[in-house]
Structures are given as C-alpha cells and as structure tokens.
Amino acid sequence: MEKKYEKAWLSYRRSRNAENTGHFGSVFTNGTGVVAETAVWELQGAVKELLGCHMERGSWEAASVRLILEPDCGLGEEGYEIRESAGRLTVASEGERGLLYGVFACIRLLQGEKPLEGLSVRKIPSAPLRMLNHWDNMDGSIERGYSGDSFFFREDKVLVDDRTRAYARLASSVGINAVVINNVNVKGSATRLIEDDYSRELEAMSEIFAGYGIALYLSINFAAPMELGGHESADPCDPQVQQWWKEKAADLYRRLPGFGGFLVKADSEGRPGPFTYGRTHAEGANMLADAVAPYGGRIIWRCFVYNCQQDWRERKIDRAKSGYDYFMPLDGKFRDNVILQIKNGPMDFQVREPVSPLFGGLEHTNSMLEVQIAQEYTGQQRHVCYLLPMFKQVLEFKTCCREDHDRVRDIVTGRTFGQTNCGIVAVANTGDDENWTGHDLAAANLFGFGRLSFDMDLSVEEIAEEWIACTFGNDPEIMEKISKILMMSWPAYEKYTSPLGIGWMVNPGYHYGPNVDGYEYDRWGTYHRADHKGIGVDRSPAGTGYSEQYRRLNADMYGKRESCPEELLLFFHHIPYDYRLSTGKTLIQHIYDTHFEGALEAKEMLDIWNSLESKVPVTVFERVQKRMEHQASHAEEWRDQVNTYFYRKSMIPDEQGRTIY
Numbered sequence: 001m002e003k004k005y006e007k008a009w010l011s012y013r014r015s016r017n018a019e020n021t022g023h024f025g026s027v028f029t030n031g032t033g034v035v036a037e038t039a040v041w042e043l044q045g046a047v048k049e050l051l052g053c054h055m056e057r058g059s060w061e062a063a064s065v066r067l068i069l070e071p072d073c074g075l076g077e078e079g080y081e082i083r084e085s086a087g088r089l090t091v092a093s094e095g096e097r098g099l100l101y102g103v104f105a106c107i108r109l110l111q112g113e114k115p116l117e118g119l120s121v122r123k124i125p126s127a128p129l130r131m132l133n134h135w136d137n138m139d140g141s142i143e144r145g146y147s148g149d150s151f152f153f154r155e156d157k158v159l160v161d162d163r164t165r166a167y168a169r170l171a172s173s174v175g176i177n178a179v180v181i182n183n184v185n186v187k188g189s190a191t192r193l194i195e196d197d198y199s200r201e202l203e204a205m206s207e208i209f210a211g212y213g214i215a216l217y218l219s220i221n222f223a224a225p226m227e228l229g230g231h232e233s234a235d236p237c238d239p240q241v242q243q244w245w246k247e248k249a250a251d252l253y254r255r256l257p258g259f260g261g262f263l264v265k266a267d268s269e270g271r272p273g274p275f276t277y278g279r280t281h282a283e284g285a286n287m288l289a290d291a292v293a294p295y296g297g298r299i300i301w302r303c304f305v306y307n308c309q310q311d312w313r314e315r316k317i318d319r320a321k322s323g324y325d326y327f328m329p330l331d332g333k334f335r336d337n338v339i340l341q342i343k344n345g346p347m348d349f350q351v352r353e354p355v356s357p358l359f360g361g362l363e364h365t366n367s368m369l370e371v372q373i374a375q376e377y378t379g380q381q382r383h384v385c386y387l388l389p390m391f392k393q394v395l396e397f398k399t400c401c402r403e404d405h406d407r408v409r410d411i412v413t414g415r416t417f418g419q420t421n422c423g424i425v426a427v428a429n430t431g432d433d434e435n436w437t438g439h440d441l442a443a444a445n446l447f448g449f450g451r452l453s454f455d456m457d458l459s460v461e462e463i464a465e466e467w468i469a470c471t472f473g474n475d476p477e478i479m480e481k482i483s484k485i486l487m488m489s490w491p492a493y494e495k496y497t498s499p500l501g502i503g504w505m506v507n508p509g510y511h512y513g514p515n516v517d518g519y520e521y522d523r524w525g526t527y528h529r530a531d532h533k534g535i536g537v538d539r540s541p542a543g544t545g546y547s548e549q550y551r552r553l554n555a556d557m558y559g560k561r562e563s564c565p566e567e568l569l570l571f572f573h574h575i576p577y578d579y580r581l582s583t584g585k586t587l588i589q590h591i592y593d594t595h596f597e598g599a600l601e602a603k604e605m606l607d608i609w610n611s612l613e614s615k616v617p618v619t620v621f622e623r624v625q626k627r628m629e630h631q632a633s634h635a636e637e638w639r640d641q642v643n644t645y646f647y648r649k650s651m652i653p654d655e656q657g658r659t660i661y
C-alpha cells in the first residue's frame with residue numbers, strides 16, 4: 001500500500017487577493033521543451049487552486065502571462081526576470097529551467113498574497129550546483145533518516161510513482177537542480193544500481209527529474225569493478241579498471257536522460273577507495289572523471305576521510321585535521337569535472353563547529369559545501385532546529401584567503417577562483433512520512449536550504465517567512481509565532497546540549513540524547529577531554545595544531561584562547577572551569593546557565609506552539625505538539641545530565657543554587 005503524502009509548501013490555499021486574478025487569464029511560452037511544459041502546467045495548476053481561475057493557452061499577443069526565452073539576455077539558463085506592466089506578466093530567461101524557477105517565484109508571490117503591479121525582479125542563482133544527497137538504502141531504510149522509510153527504494157526495488165513527481169516538484173520549486181538518490185555508503189544491491197537491472201526504473205525517474213530541471217546522480221561503490229565486473233582489483237591506474245568504468249559511464253549516459261554523474265565516498269568509514277592500491281584520491285577521482293567527461297558528467301568526491309580507528313589515549317592525533325591533511329596536498333591535481341564535497345565543519349555536522357579550513361585552503365580545486373538538514377546531531381527531527389542561521393554563518397565566514405571575495409559563499413559560488421563546477425549540497429531530511437520531514441517544522445530546513453542555495457542574499461528571517469506563508473498562510477499571528485519558534489530553535493538546542501563547540505556527548509551509534517562520555521573512550525576521534533579542572537580539546541599550536549590549518553589571520557584568532565570566538569572556545573582550547581568569559585561568568589557557570597536557559601526555551605517554544613491551536617490544521621498541530629512536548633522534556637534530560645556531569649567533575653556549585661543532581 002502506498003503511503004499518503006501531503007504537498008508541504010506547495011499545498012495551495014485560496015488567496016484572498018482577488019486583484020491578482022486579472023493577471024492569469026492565459027499563458028504563452030515560446031519554449032518547446034519539456035521543462036517549459038512543466039512551467040506552464042505548474043502555473044496553471046497553482047492559479048486554479050490559488051485564484052480559482054482557469055488559465056488557457058494564449059497567443060503571444062493575447063496572453064496575460066508570457067514565459068519567454070530570450071537569448072543572450074544575460075540571465076543564463078537558470079536565471080529569470082519577472083516583469084509586470086499594464087496587467088501583463090512576463091517571465092524571461094535564457095533557458096527553460098529559468099522559466100520554471102520564475103514560475104515558482106510567481107507562485108510564491110501569490111501564496112504570499114503579494115501585489116504584482118509594477119513588479120520587476122531579476123534573479124540569477126547563487127550556486128551553479130544546488131544539490132540534495134539522500135542516504136537512502138535499497139531495502140527502504142534511510143541512514144540517519146528520521147521521517148519514515150525511503151520513497152526511492154523498497155525491498156531492493158527502485159520506486160517510481162506519483163510521489164517521485166511530487167518530490168521533484170518540491171525540490172525544483174525551491175531551486176534544487178541535482179539529486180543523489182542513494183546512500184553514499186554503497187553496499188549490496190546498491191552497487192548494482194549502475195547495472196542494467198534497474199535501468200527501466202532509473203530511466204523513468206530521470207525523465208521525471210529532467211522535466212523539473214533536476215539531474216539524477218548516483219552514489220557508487222569504488223570497488224564495483226571487482227564486485228560487478230569480476231576484476232581482481234579496483235586500482236584506478238589499472239587500464240582494465242579504467243575501461244570498465246568507461247563502459248559503465250557510456251551505458252548510463254545512453255540510458256538516463258540528463259544523468260549528472262557519480263558521488264563517491266572512498267576510504268572512509270570502511271568504504272573502499274584508492275588507498276588500498278597506494279593511489280591518491282586525485283588518481284581515484286580522475287579515473288572516474290575521465291570516464292564521465294565525454295558526456296559532460298561530474299564526479300563529486302567527498303572529503304570526509306579520516307581514521308576511525310583512533311586510540312583515545314593519543315592526544316596529538318586529531319580527527320579535525322584529517323580532511324585538510326589528505327586533500328590540501330592534492331590541490332590542483334583534480335580534473336575540471338571533479339568537485340570536492342566538503343562538510344561544513346572539520347568533524348561531523350555538530351551543533352557548532354568551525355568552518356572547514358579546506359574552504360580558503362584549496363585554490364585550484366572545485367569545491368562544494370556539504371551541510372546536513374537531516375538532523376542527525378541536532379535533534380533528529382523530534383526537536384525543532386531551524387538550521388538556516390547556521391548555514392548562513394558558514395557561508396558568510398571569511399576565510400582570509402584573499403583580500404575580498406574570500407567568504408565561503410564566494411568560494412562555492414565560483415566567485416573567488418572563477419570556478420563553474422561548484423555549489424552547495426544538503427544531506428536530505430525526507431522520508432515517506434505523510435509530511436515528508438517527520439517534524440512539520442523541519443520542512444523549513446528543506447525549503448530553506450533550496451532557497452538559500454538559489455539566493456544567498458536572502459536573510460534567514462525572509463526564508464522562514466516565505467516558508468510559513470506558503471505552508472500555513474499569511475496570518476500575522478501565525479507568521480510571528482512560528483518565526484519566533486524557528487529563530488529560537490538552533491540557539492536553544494545549542495544551549496541545552498554540548499557547550500561552546502565541544503560537540504558530541506551523544507549516545508553512540510544512533511546519536512540521540514545525552515551521554516557525555518558516550519564517545520570519550522571510543523575509536524572515533526571525538527573527545528571532550530574533561531577532567532576535574534577543565535574541559536576542551538587543545539587544538540592550538542601547543543596542542544594538536546589544528547588551528548594552524550587556517551589562513552594566518554584566522555589561525556591566530558583561533559590559536560589563542562583570548563581571541564578565539566567564545567562559541568568555539570572548547571573546540572580549540574582546554575579551559576579551566578573557573579576561567580572568566582567575556583560575560584564575566586566562569587566557564588562552569590556558563591555551562592549551568594545555558595543549560596537551564598535552553599531547557600526553559602524548549603518549554604517556551606512549546607507554549608508558543610500551543611497558542612496556535614485554532615490557527616493551524618489540527619493534524620499538523622497535534623503532530624508538532626507531540627514532538628515539542630517530547631523536546632521540552634528531553635531538553636531537561638540534557639540539562640540535567642550535562643550539568644550533573646560537570647558539577648561532579650568540578651565540584652563547583654551553581655551560584656544560583658538550582659537543582660543539580
């Protein structure tokens with residue numbers, strides 16, 4: 001039985017803005033391809049539901065809406081312009097995808113009940129590649145999935161049905177143009193996705209995606225030539241292996257319309273890779289790049305490579321250093337159609353991390369920022385945690401790699417080094433739950449990631465408001481209250497979980513809930529090093545030396561505890577509990593205070609939500625309420641475990657005498 005699904009932010013409710021109806025009598029396009037057709041279809045459907053009017057196809061002269069391909073208008077294939085004058089609306093682009101994005105922008109305006117008169121908007125997407133990575137397995141489970149099972153796979157089959165299209169609509173409506181459907185950990189039958197076995201389904205899927213301007217990508221198993229091709233090795237320098245991949249690529253590009261390329265996790269967490277053959281990651285990636293190059297394909301190669309067999313006793317080895325250590329020496333050695341995919345921080349999607357020093361380090365290699373909207377370490381979609389403020393901070397971070405245009409956003413949009421193969425990707429938070437994202441408010445992260453990738457000038461508040469208007473309507477009370485919850489949520493989560501950038505402190509394996517020492521004596525390189533005097537990892541030059549991986553100005557800033565931004569203090573330094581922070585509070589008092597505050601804020605968010613009872617649909621109200629009630633009590637659990645742990649270590653009482661156990 002297919003599970004039901006909702007339309008998320010594309011569930012159009014009747015607009016009260018009757019003035020707009022006049023603009024939507026008929027539509028004309030000079031686009032002849034499938035994406036232009038999609039644009040017309042989307043507009044007609046939305047106008048019908050939002051304004052209640054039936055939109056005909058009209059001629060160029062007569063149509064009230066014109067979707068026009070204008071060659072050489074400087075907008076590119078994906079940029080668009082929307083102009084309104086004298087009751088006529090024109091959406092222009094050099095490409096059909098631009099028309100589609102323009103149409104979705106018009107629809108958002110209608111959803112937001114904005115007037116169209118005199119409108120003049122011009123947008124060119126910030127990032128060339130705007131991608132989602134799904135960690136979906138062929139058995140239907142999702143690695144780090146918190147919204148049900150996969151809608152791409154079940155019982156080793158590829159699913160192509162109505163939901164595939166519904167998904168493509170959602171993704172495309174916010175500007176996503178590339179999707180990897182299978183987990184980066186490619187094992188078992190997933191290795192066979194590049195074989196003929198699944199060609200019919202993948203062809204159908206890539207056709208649906210292509211209609212929405214989305215390129216399908218697949219994660220591949222580096223050892224596939226052995227597992228599928230019967231070769232004795234997967235050595236990237238072996239001509240037979242090279243030939244095998246060339247044939248595979250030829251085959252895939254012949255079968256799948258608009259196929260994008262491969263995503264590769266190699267030599268990481270037990271996955272095979274070039275190291276086995278004494279080869280570098282550049283040799284590995286380039287071999288695949290050569291195979292897909294004739295078809296304009298790309299290889300997206302992950303930099304999440306580290307030793308996951310570390311000895312916790314060893315204090316000089318530092319997992320945070322590994323990405324840079326492996327990839328910096330290879331700068332400039334990758335083909336043009338290789339993009340390195342770099343997680344935002346040097347560890348792993350913690351609630352607070354510094355930006356990976358590979359951004360601003362690499363100068364001659366295409367790079368792409370990887371963030372995670374699946375909330376693996378930020379409440380697993382049971383806690384509300386609006387992550388856009390974090391992503392925005394990462395994008396705005398000044399790497400100091402040159403005098404200007406040195407922010408992460410400049411790098412991943414190609415501005416800094418003139419690259420065109422670059423962009424931003426999120427590990428997706430979807431599943432086959434009715435509302436797609438488990439927590440209804442987690443959809444703000446999916447919507448918001450897409451919108452930010454398309455337009456990095458948008459503020460996180462604007463994005464939240466757009467999402468709320470599209471999802472819940474324009475009622476000022478709803479807008480204000482849900483915005484407030486979203487904007488409170490990341491800071492609150494940070495307060496009641498791990499302090500000042502230290503990270504982890506979660507239950508091993510499934511990564512949910514507090515366990516301060518959960519990873520402390522484990523092999524994963526994730527330690528807080530707390531003792532009775534202090535806490536934190538010394539990553540200064542006197543410690544592991546990680547801070548030295550940054551450009552000079554940043555290295556100096558992080559390297560000294562006095563200049564290190566306080567939110568990252570424990571990431572970079574081992575600090576005594578009685579150290580005074582800029583607020584005048586001691587470190588231990590800061591830990592106690594933020595944990596009490598954070599738990600109160602979780603309760604406050606619940607109260608705000610409860611006050612919306614009559615304002616949002618009852619099913620949504622109840623789903624969110626249930627999760628937020630859990631969040632409020634789980635935040636108390638976090639508060640009490642963390643505070644108690646540090647009280648017992650330090651034996652320093654809370655100045656305010658609150659209950660610590």
Ligand code: GCW
Binds near residue numbers: 135304
């Ligand atoms: O954070 C870790 C996750 C793994 C994941 C890995 C990765 C897909 O716990 O589940 O594997 O990151 O990014 O490859």
